[in-house]
Amino acid sequence: MTPPPDNTSIDVAAVIAELRHKLARPAQTPDQSAELERQALQEALHEMELTRVISAHLPLVGHGIVGRGIALAQKIIRRLLRWYINPIVEQQNAFNDATLRTLHVLLETFDEHIQQYPPANPPRPPHPTPSDITTLATAQHAQQLGAQQEAPLSPLSARLHALAQTRHRAATVLSAWPLPVRSPVDHLSNTVHRLQRLGLRWYINPIVEQLNASNRATNRAVTALVAYVQARLMRPLIHDIQQHDQHV
Amino acid sequence: MSKRITVVSTWYGPDTAGGAEVAARALAHALHLAGAQVEVWSTTARDLFAPTQPYYPAGDNHDQGILVRRFALAKPLGIGELPVSVRRNPACMRVLAQVQPEAQELRVLSSHPHSDELIHAIATAEPSRRFLFVPYPLPISLWGVMSAPAQSFLLPCMHDEPYAAHRLTKWQLEQARGILANSRAEREFILEHFACQPERVVLTRLGIDMQVTGAGEAFRRAHDIQYPMLFFAGRRDDSKNVPLLIQYVQAYILRRQRMLTLVLAGRDSLHIPAYQHAFVRDVGFLSEQSKADAFAACDVFVHAGTQESFAFVLMEAWLQRRPALVNRGCAVTTDAVNEAQAGLAFADFAEFAAALDVLLANPRLTTELGQAGHDYVTQQCRWSDVAQRALAAITQL
Numbered sequence: 007m008t009p010p011p012d013n014t015s016i017d018v019a020a021v022i023a024e025l026r027h028k029l030a031r032p033a034q035t036p037d038q039s040a041e042l043e044r045q046a047l048q049e050a051l052h053e054m055e056l057t058r059v060i061s062a063h064l065p066l067v068g069h070g071i072v073g074r075g076i077a078l079a080q081k082i083i084r085r086l087l088r089w090y091i092n093p094i095v096e097q098q099n100a101f102n103d104a105t106l107r108t109l110h111v112l113l114e115t116f117d118e119h120i121q122q123y124p125p126a127n128p129p130r131p132p133h134p135t136p137s138d139i140t141t142l143a144t145a146q147h148a149q150q151l152g153a154q155q156e157a158p159l160s161p162l163s164a165r166l167h168a169l170a171q172t173r174h175r176a177a178t179v180l181s182a183w184p185l186p187v188r189s190p191v192d193h194l195s196n197t198v199h200r201l202q203r204l205g206l207r208w209y210i211n212p213i214v215e216q217l218n219a220s221n222r223a224t225n226r227a228v229t230a231l232v233a234y235v236q237a238r239l240m241r242p243l244i245h246d247i248q249q250h251d252q253h254v
Numbered sequence: 255m256s257k258r259i260t261v262v263s264t265w266y267g268p269d270t271a272g273g274a275e276v277a278a279r280a281l282a283h284a285l286h287l288a289g290a291q292v293e294v295w296s297t298t299a300r301d302l303f304a305p306t307q308p309y310y311p312a313g314d315n316h317d318q319g320i321l322v323r324r325f326a327l328a329k330p331l332g333i334g335e336l337p338v339s340v341r342r343n344p345a346c347m348r349v350l351a352q353v354q355p356e357a358q359e360l361r362v363l364s365s366h367p368h369s370d371e372l373i374h375a376i377a378t379a380e381p382s383r384r385f386l387f388v389p390y391p392l393p394i395s396l397w398g399v400m401s402a403p404a405q406s407f408l409l410p411c412m413h414d415e416p417y418a419a420h421r422l423t424k425w426q427l428e429q430a431r432g433i434l435a436n437s438r439a440e441r442e443f444i445l446e447h448f449a450c451q452p453e454r455v456v457l458t459r460l461g462i463d464m465q466v467t468g469a470g471e472a473f474r475r476a477h478d479i480q481y482p483m484l485f486f487a488g489r490r491d492d493s494k495n496v497p498l499l500i501q502y503v504q505a506y507i508l509r510r511q512r513m514l515t516l517v518l519a520g521r522d523s524l525h526i527p528a529y530q531h532a533f534v535r536d537v538g539f540l541s542e543q544s545k546a547d548a549f550a551a552c553d554v555f556v557h558a559g560t561q562e563s564f565a566f567v568l569m570e571a572w573l574q575r576r577p578a579l580v581n582r583g584c585a586v587t588t589d590a591v592n593e594a595q596a597g598l599a600f601a602d603f604a605e606f607a608a609a610l611d612v613l614l615a616n617p618r619l620t621t622e623l624g625q626a627g628h629d630y631v632t633q634q635c636r637w638s639d640v641a642q643r644a645l646a647a648i649t650q651l
Contacts, residue, residue, distance in 0.1 A: 040529070042528045043527060043528060043529070127508075127511060128511075130511045131509070131510065131511060133510075133611075133615065134611075135611040135612055135615045135616075136615070136616075137615045137616055138616070139612060139615075139616040139618075139619050140616070140618050140619055140622060141619075141622070142595050142619075142622075142623065142626075145598060145612050145613075145616070145619055145623075146598065148608070148611075148612045149598055149605060149608045149609045149611075149612050150605075150608070151608070152604075152607070152608030152611050152612065153602075153604040153605045153607075153608040154604075156603070156604035156607050156608060157604075158602070158603065158604060159501075159502075159505055159602070159603040159604075163501050164498070164501070167497055167501075171492070184333060233527040233528075236527055236529065237527055237528065237529040240504070240508075240529055241529035241532070243508060244504075244507060244508070244513075244529065244532045244533065245532070247507060247508075247511050247512065247513055248513055248532060250511070251481065251512060251513040252480070
């Protein structure tokens with residue numbers, strides 16, 4: 007006779023939690039995982055394309071007689087200042103164009119390289135640490151010995167992380183930065199500069215906003231490219247180790 | 255013993271996160287249980303993660319028998335602007351003229367939330383009231399000490415950071431009536447960097463809840479942890495060196511060709527590349543019980559942060575008898591590990607990897623270290639003892 011099921015030994019809540027967890031986390035092969043980063047990169051590059059061109063000639067529209075009068079005055083001021091602002095904007099556009107092209111070529115180069123030379127794990131290293139340590143002093147000694155034999159970590163990852171933070175901080179251009187006060191005379195000149203800034207903000211601010219959109223898109227694309235490169239390089243290696251450990 | 259103690263914390267309450275704020279609340283309760291007349295003065299905002307939005311109701315309410323007076327937040331200030339309550343207080347203006355703070359200090363102060371009503375209440379409080387400000391760098395603590403220095407005590411929660419180098423911080427620490435230090439290393443830092451008389455800087459430490467027992471196996475099952483588990487709970491950003499920790503764990507996996515799972519708990523969002531989800535598990539914000547379960551489940555508790563004045567999570571890990579691996583760049587956690595004899599420290603990846611080799615290969619060692627940590631915590635971190643030390647300092651200094 008089949009014995010009745012022993013319900014007391016089943017932790018129902020834990021089983022349900024486990025099933026939910028598995029359902030929430032779809033199984034990923036190495037390629038699928040890199041595909042997520044690839045998709046994010048394509049989206050970021052597309053956004054970069056959309057924000058690449060900065061315009062110094064956004065439409066100026068005024069409503070009513072007064073509004074139209076102001077718009078006309080702004081158009082005249084813009085035309086008078088065109089010799090000054092337009093060359094700056096054109097230089098920025100040339101740089102944005104070259105940056106986007108570079109990222110595309112870099113991506114193609116990397117894909118081509120990784121296809122020819124796929125990453126592979128080195129032979130599994132032996133485990134040299136003794137497994138009979140019971141005191142803190144012995145543990146500290148073993149740690150120091152082990153550390154002496156360990157090759158230092160490449161500083162490149164840390165540099166990438168630091169540069170990402172710098173990019174993040176520098177991505178926003180301010181049109182109204184704090185004006186410095188180095189002497190009492192500066193108070194007067196700062197007041198004049200503030201008034202000038204206020205008077206020209208209809209002209210300068212839209213350009214700065216476009217610059218910021220472009221910078222954000224570039225920053226996002228560079229970040230996505232770094233993530234994609236890391237995923238293509240690392241995911242197969244980690245997947246391989248995972249498979250081996252599960253097998254063991 | 256009859257003096258009324260008022261704990262002043264910008265953020266305070268049951269839903270408030272943050273080490274200093276959690277410490278403020280727990281200490282207020284411990285002082286109350288020790289028989290002190292305790293009040294809390296705070297604002298209506300929740301915590302660092304929602305610093306200026308009203309969350310708790312304004313006015314008087316109670317938190318487990320303690321009167322909590324919540325003051326409204328003032329409107330945000332312009333860059334470098336002083337609060338009205340400071341500008342109208344001649345004592346504060348005299349100090350500012352004397353200290354000559356850098357413009358950057360004022361810019362930083364003006365970027366944090368403040369409450370003119372609360373600062374005014376401190377300035378006009380009866381002289382017998384003793385204030386305990388937690389932590390030191392927020393405007394309410396600075397302007398509060400400036401408004402009533404002879405009545406002010408600080409629970410600074412200080413470590414080596416840019417705020418500590420501010421001229422106003424120097425004035426604040428040197429003029430407050432007394433300072434309560436969370437750890438030996440914090441006390442040494444204060445005595446080394448500020449002209450404080452040693453008897454005014456009292457080592458009171460902090461406590462933790464000793465009643466929580468973690469269920470490690472349940473946590474491992476619930477989160478499908480199959481490999482040796484490293485655990486950290488706290489902010490998952492650069493302030494706790496979490497990116498560095500992830501980088502070290504990845505390098506360890508690749509070099510040793512063995513899987514590990516780094517479990518990270520915290521309220522803030524964690525942004526990592528998708529492929530790192532193979533070895534980093536984000537479990538989000540955990541309840542006290544779930545956090546204890548996670549501590550009990552881990553093989554090693556890893557704390558890579560360097561900016562600590564106490565490190566609650568380290569003590570909580572030890573309470574669950576788990577060994578710790580801490581950053582040698584942090585005087586507080588390294589000193590605690592040495593004092594408790596309950597873990598190892600690393601200065602770079604080589605020491606990190608070698609420490610993991612030793613700890614993961616020697617389960618008897620980790621049990622011994624975990625037990626040493628447990629003994630240390632039960633001896634040093636009882637809130638009743640902390641309250642007695644704090645009470646003695648506040649009433650006798």
